Amino acid sequence: xxxxxxxxxxxxxxxxxxxxxxxxxxxxxxxxxxxxxxxxxxxxxxxxxxxxxxxxxxxxxxxxxxxxxxxxxxxxxxxxxxxxxxxxxxxxxxxxxxxxxxxxxxxxxxxxxxxxxxxxxxxxxxxxxxxxxxxxxxxxxxxxxxxxxxxxxxxxxxxxxxxxxxxxxxxxxxxxxxxxxxxxxxxxxxxxxxxxxxxxxxxxxxxxxxxxxxxxxxxxxxxxxxxxxxxxxxxxxxxxxxxxxxxxxxxxxxxxxxxxxxxxxxxxxxxxxxxxxxxxxxxxxxxxxxxxxxxxxxxxxxxxxxxxxxxxxxxxxxxxxxxxxxxxxxxxxxxxxxxxxxxxxxxxxxxxxxxxxxxxxxxxxxxxxxxxxxxxxxxxxxxxxxxxxxxxxxxxxxxxxxxxxxxxxxxxxxxxxxxxxxxxxxxxxxxxxxxxxxxx
Numbered sequence: 001x002x003x004x005x006x007x008x009x010x011x012x013x014x015x016x017x018x019x020x021x022x023x024x025x026x027x028x029x030x031x032x033x034x035x036x037x038x039x040x041x042x043x044x045x046x047x048x049x050x051x052x053x054x055x056x057x058x059x060x061x062x063x064x065x066x067x068x069x070x071x072x073x074x075x076x077x078x079x080x081x082x083x084x085x086x087x088x089x090x091x092x093x094x095x096x097x098x099x100x101x102x103x104x105x106x107x108x109x110x111x112x113x114x115x116x117x118x119x120x121x122x123x124x125x126x127x128x129x130x131x132x133x134x135x136x137x138x139x140x141x142x143x144x145x146x147x148x149x150x151x152x153x154x155x156x157x158x159x160x161x162x163x164x165x166x167x168x169x170x171x172x173x174x175x176x177x178x179x180x181x182x183x184x185x186x187x188x189x190x191x192x193x194x195x196x197x198x199x200x201x202x203x204x205x206x207x208x209x210x211x212x213x214x215x216x217x218x219x220x221x222x223x224x225x226x227x228x229x230x231x232x233x234x235x236x237x238x239x240x241x242x243x244x245x246x247x248x249x250x251x252x253x254x255x256x257x258x259x260x261x262x263x264x265x266x267x268x269x270x271x272x273x274x275x276x277x278x279x280x281x282x283x284x285x286x287x288x289x290x291x292x293x294x295x296x297x298x299x300x301x302x303x304x305x306x307x308x309x310x311x312x313x314x315x316x317x318x319x320x321x322x323x324x325x326x327x328x329x330x331x332x333x334x335x336x337x338x339x340x341x342x343x344x345x346x347x348x349x350x351x352x353x354x355x356x357x358x359x360x361x362x363x364x365x366x367x368x369x370x371x372x373x374x375x376x377x378x379x380x381x382x383x384x385x386x387x388x389x390x391x392x393x394x395x396x397x398x399x400x401x402x403x404x405x406x407x408x409x410x411x412x413x414x415x416x417x418x419x420x421x422x423x424x425x426x427x428x429x430x431x432x433x434x435x436x437x438x439x440x
Contacts, residue, residue, distance in 0.1 A: 021158035023330060025165035026265055030258075030331035032173035039249070039258030040115055041175050045182075046245040046261070047104065048126040053238025055097025056133055058230045059086035063139025065363055066220040071143050079143070080204030081216040082223075083197070086136035088210055089227070097130040111250050121176045128183035132190040137197035137205075146200055153192045160185035222366075229368040233359075236375040240382050240404050244397040251390055260394040262331055263341035267319065267349050312350030319346030344398035348405035355409045358416040365423065370415040378408035 030038050063086050070079035105123045114122065141150050164181035168174075198205040209216075217223060245264065249257035323346070324339035331338075362371040385400025392399075 021162040022265075022269065025158075025162045026262070027330045028165040028169050028173075029178060030262060030335060032169055033175065033178075035255050035258045035334050037175050038261070039254035039256070040118055041178060041258075042245065042261030043114060043249045043254065043257050044118060044122040044125060044175070044179060046242045046249075046257075047122065048101075048129040050238055050242040050246065051097050051101050051104065051126050052129055052133065053235055053242070055093040055100060055130055056135060056231075056234065057086075057089045057093055057227055058234040059089055059135040059227075060139030060142065061230045061363065062086055062223060062227060063136060064143045065226060066223055067139065067143040076201065076203040077209075078216075078219050079140075079201070080206060080209045081212045082220055083136055083140045083204055084206070084209035085213045085216040086139060087194075088213055090133045090136050094130040094133060098127045101126040101130070114254075118175055121179055125179045125183050129186060132183070132186035134190045134193040137190075137193040140197040140201060140205065141193070144200055149196055149200065153189060153196055156189050156192060157185055160188065226363075226368055229372050230363075233368070233372045233375050236372070236379045239379055240375075240401065240408075243382070244386065244401050247386055247390060248394050248397050252393060256394045259335060259338045260341055260397065262327065262335050263338040263345055263394075263398070266323075266326060266330070267315075267342055267345035309354040312353040315350050315353065316343075316346050319343050338394075340395040341398045344395065344402040348398075348402040351402075351405035351409040355412055358409075358412040361416045362412070362419060365419055367415070367419050370419070371412060374408055374411035374415060377411045378404045381407035 029041065033041060063083055067079050067082050070076070070082065101123055105119060105126065109116070109119050109122070138150070141147070161182060164185065165178070168177045168181065194205075245257060245260055248260045319342050323342040327335050327338050327342065358374075359371045362368060382400055382404030385403040386397060389396030389400050
């Protein structure tokens with residue numbers, strides 16, 4: 001718990017700074033572009049994020065899940081081969097994603113009501129975002145528990161976006177200019193992340209390890225299956241995160257998408273602790289799996305869930321009490337009506353926050369497929385909710401997201417509790433489970 005809170009504090013320091021910068025450049029975006037063009041910006045950005053999730057393999061989870069044991073044993077050769085394998089998979093995903101972007105953007109831009117003048121920009125922005133993935137080096141840094149160093153690199157994005165937003169505001173705002181600036185800053189962050197991973201662990205981050213990718217598969221039993229499960233899980237998660245925005249754009253309109261995006265951004269800012277805890281908890285649970293007693297492992301999961309649950313209640317309270325005022329302060333009176341969207345999105349975010357320890361527990365004990373099943377149930381609930389509630393406008397889409405979040409929380413919570421009970425009774429062992437000795 002001390003390490004989790006320490007790592008979260010480092011991340012919160014950087015993200016707190018980033019959140020302040022983010023609110024300022026979000027205000028610049030909304031006030032200079034207006035509701036219609038901000039809707040275009042939101043749909044292009046959301047499409048790129050969806051493509052990243054479909055083409056990306058969430059390799060940071062793989063590096064942390066399997067690499068923690070190598071770091072604990074100080075076997076840097078194995079750790080390096082695993083990290084570079086994940087880097088290669090990121091590149092493969094980027095190539096696949098660019099091809100998919102061409103099909104989606106040039107084939108279906110009309111469905112999203114995108115201005116034809118933005119279609120080429122949307123494609124190039126998506127390609128840049130795909131190549132700016134920093135999943136593998138992020139996993140290397142987290143497996144080494146150097147969250148302090150990650151803070152400095154990740155500060156590049158909010159700082160760069162704020163400077164770019166101010167410059168664009170001064171010289172003449174446009175959707176294309178904002179997208180070009182965002183893409184360039186993301187690529188810079190990716191380059192810096194790889195440089196940092198190399199400096200932290202030069203004996204592991206070497207190009208020579210790229211040629212030994214087959215050996216990495218052999219040394220990490222079950223890694224291929226884990227790749228596919230986490231990939232499917234991340235794709236489903238992205239569907240829940242970006243699908244409603246795209247659905248609002250397709251079925252209601254670009255202005256409604258702009259409102260939804262702003263409310264979503266604010267709810268994410270309020271629940272930033274969820275993301276930070278996930279990063280810290282995932283690394284620490286993976287470490288506890290190989291370095292701690294069972295009782296400590298179980299206690300860690302329960303304590304983390306309790307803290308996260310309290311934080312979730314606080315997030316919903318802020319949205320209820322001050323949501324409308326925050327939206328008006330950031331974006332102006334045109335966006336004030338987004339308050340009805342913010343509250344259900346905050347409820348959904350609180351469910352994510354409360355379940356922060358569930359997926360790491362399932363992954364670290366070889367039960368990754370259970371978390372995938374829980375996410376499948378959640379996306380089914382989301383689809384049903386969108387079908388039922390989308391006629392009520394963007395707030396209906398937000399309540400569909402809350403329904404999906406509640407389903408994910410309940411399903412994954414039951415499965416994590418069941419797994420911990422089996423561990424306590426000695427029916428499965430954390431390390432043995434990963435080798436498939438007891439099955440999944």
